[in-house]
Amino acid sequence: MKILYTGGGSAGHVTLNLQLMDLYKEDGWEQYYIGSEKGIEREMLAKYPDVKYYPISTGKLRRYFSMENFTDVFKITKGIGQARKIIKEVKPDFIFSKGGFVSVPVVIGAKMNKVPVIIHESDKSIGLANKISSKFATKMLSTFDIAGHDGVQKVGAVINSNSIKPFELPDDFDANKETLLFWGGSLGAKNINNLVAENLDKLLEKYNVIHQTGSVDKYEAKPGYYPFEFVDGGMLGIIAASDIVIARAGSNSIFEILYSKKPNILVPLSLASSRGDQIQNANYFKEKGYSEVIDDEEFTYDNLVEKLAVLEKEKDQMISKMAETDEIISINEFYNLLNTLY
Numbered sequence: 001m002k003i004l005y006t007g008g009g010s011a012g013h014v015t016l017n018l019q020l021m022d023l024y025k026e027d028g029w030e031q032y033y034i035g036s037e038k039g040i041e042r043e044m045l046a047k048y049p050d051v052k053y054y055p056i057s058t059g060k061l062r063r064y065f066s067m068e069n070f071t072d073v074f075k076i077t078k079g080i081g082q083a084r085k086i087i088k089e090v091k092p093d094f095i096f097s098k099g100g101f102v103s104v105p106v107v108i109g110a111k112m113n114k115v116p117v118i119i120h121e122s123d124k125s126i127g128l129a130n131k132i133s134s135k136f137a138t139k140m141l142s143t144f145d146i147a148g149h150d151g152v153q154k155v156g157a158v159i160n161s162n163s164i165k166p167f168e169l170p171d172d173f174d175a176n177k178e179t180l181l182f183w184g185g186s187l188g189a190k191n192i193n194n195l196v197a198e199n200l201d202k203l204l205e206k207y208n209v210i211h212q213t214g215s216v217d218k219y220e221a222k223p224g225y226y227p228f229e230f231v232d233g234g235m236l237g238i239i240a241a242s243d244i245v246i247a248r249a250g251s252n253s254i255f256e257i258l259y260s261k262k263p264n265i266l267v268p269l270s271l272a273s274s275r276g277d278q279i280q281n282a283n284y285f286k287e288k289g290y291s292e293v294i295d296d297e298e299f300t301y302d303n304l305v306e307k308l309a310v311l312e313k314e315k316d317q318m319i320s321k322m323a324e325t326d327e328i329i330s331i332n333e334f335y336n337l338l339n340t341l342y
Contacts, residue, residue: 004032004090004115005051006106007098008041010185012252015234016098016120019160021048023335032090034083036102056082058102076105083109094118094342097137099130111136116342121146122157122251124280139341143251143327144284157255160234160331167237169208172223179208181242183235189248191299192267193217199301200225210242236260244311246304249278249285249293258290261322263315265307270296289321 003024007013017033024031031048035041037055045053057079059072083106087095094116097103103119110117117137121130124144134140140152169179180203184192196203196211197219203209204224211227212235213219219227231238235253239245239260247253249268257264266285268278285291292307311318 001028002030002032002090002092004034004087004092004095004106005098006034006095006103007100008035008039008102009100010250011040011044011230012122012185012250013098013100013103014041014044015252016158017096018044018048019158019331020096020335020338021051022163023331025050032086032092034086034102034106039100039102041100041102054082054086056086056102056105058105079105080108080112084112085109087113087115094138096120096338097130097133098122099127099133101129104129104132107133107136118338118341120158121152123277124251124284125275125277126152127275127277141337143255155334155337156327156329157251157258158331158334159236159255159259159328161236161259162331164234164240165231165237167241169241170221170226173208173226174224177206177208177224178243179210179241181210181212181238181245181247183212183245183247183253184214185212185248185250185253189214189267190217191296192246192248193219195299195301195304202301210238212238244308244315249282251277251281254281254285254291255328258285258322258325259328261319263311263318264290265292265294265304265311267294267296267299288325289318290325291318 005017007017021031031051033045033051034054034056036058057075059075087109092115095110097107097117097119107117119130119133119137119140121142126146141155142152143157145154146152182192182196193213209225213227213229215229221227235256239256239262245257245262245264247266249266266282268282282293286293292310294303294307
């Protein structure tokens with residue numbers, strides 16, 4: 001049996017694929033991956049030598065006018081041809097797609113080869129790549145109920161608790177202080193990074209600080225402050241070691257926070273920087289009582305302090321709400337479901 005994965009552009013479009021690989025390997029499947037030539041997916045797949053990686057040409061899909069749209073049409077067309085040839089050669093039993101721009105040529109190439117495709121959408125609304133891919137796919141699964149798309153099957157958020165890496169707080173952390181985790185996502189978050197850098201001394205007066213920075217900005221550790229770029233294998237261990245999480249509102253991140261039942265403040269990407277999916281995710285979590293939210297444009301030190309004070313009063317209620325959730329399934333449950341669909 002053979003499975004071929006696709007998805008990329010950010011870790012959120014790759015992580016679930018990686019989590020499935022151990023299970024398919026245990027069951028003796030041959031595994032393949034089609035991704036971009038230079039994306040984060042290629043870097044992450046380097047640690048999976050048993051999974052053959054095929055790079056293809058890809059272009060960005062934009063909802064707005066840009067001269068690059070014209071050149072990217074040719075890149076995507078080239079990618080479709082490459083994907084079609086690879087799929088014909090590999091002959092997978094099915095393809096699992098986590099979205100991102102690179103997935104579109106793969107899904108179209110699969111349709112040309114009459115290979116079943118299962119898509120997974122993590123956000124509250126369907127991204128442009130998955131919206132296009134859905135026209136060629138066999139089935140779409142989703143984390144949320146998605147309004148106006150009756151054919152999409154909600155399965156909940158997939159969490160892999162099989163491989164949580166315990167994280168021990170640094171020895172120079174003050175055991176009498178709460179620990180804040182600032183989490184910008186795999187690519188980092190400039191706004192979050194700037195706030196931490198500009199206000200670190202004030203933050204350290206009351207808290208220990210763990211800071212996931214991404215690879216662009218560089219920071220030096222000091223007593224009570226632990227910066228790091230990214231961690232392979234997921235953030236669950238680090239979240240568990242923290243008391244309060246301040247994070248972007250990507251779907252993978254918020255559901256790992258929910259699973260860990262940690263009081264949190266979400267800072268979703270603004271409409272100026274995204275299609276608004278993180279805003280939708282954050283608003284949903286706020287409505288459910290799982291999170292407090294600060295808009296990206298209003299993410300200042302004073303507003304952060306104000307929200308931390310709110311959390312101090314309401315964290316027990318927030319934790320109780322999170323404990324009631326039925327919106328999470330295990331990676332093993334998802335694996336078993338996936339194998340009934342193709």
